[in-house]
Amino acid sequence: MANKRNLKKDINYVLGDIIEEVYIWEENNPDKDKKAGEVIIDEAINSFDAFMVRVSDRNVENxxxxxxxxxxxxxxxxKSLAEKVNSL
Structure with a gap:
C-alpha cells in the first residue's frame, strides 16, 4: 500500500506547488488581472479531485x-498547468 500512499502524496505536492506558484505570481503582479490565475487554480483543484477518485478506485484488475x-x-x-502558469 505504500505505492498508493506515495502516489497520493505526489499528487498533493505537485498540484499544491502549482497552486502556490499562481499565488506567488498574483502577489508579485498586483496590477494584473487575476482571473487567469483563478482558472488555473480551479483546474488544479478539479484535477486533484479526479486523481484522488482514480487512486481510491478499488475495482481495478491490474x-x-x-x-x-x-x-x-x-x-x-x-506540465500543462505549469505551462499555463508560465504564460501568465
Missing amino acids: AAKHFKSIKEDLEKTA
Missing part, C-alpha cells in the same frame, strides 16, 4: 498498470 497510468496523467496535467 493495480500496477492503473497506478502507472495515473502517474503518467499526473505528469501531463502538471
Whole structure:
C-alpha cells in the first residue's frame, strides 16, 4: 500500500506547488488581472479531485498498470498547468 500512499502524496505536492506558484505570481503582479490565475487554480483543484477518485478506485484488475497510468496523467496535467502558469 505504500505505492498508493506515495502516489497520493505526489499528487498533493505537485498540484499544491502549482497552486502556490499562481499565488506567488498574483502577489508579485498586483496590477494584473487575476482571473487567469483563478482558472488555473480551479483546474488544479478539479484535477486533484479526479486523481484522488482514480487512486481510491478499488475495482481495478491490474493495480500496477492503473497506478502507472495515473502517474503518467499526473505528469501531463502538471506540465500543462505549469505551462499555463508560465504564460501568465
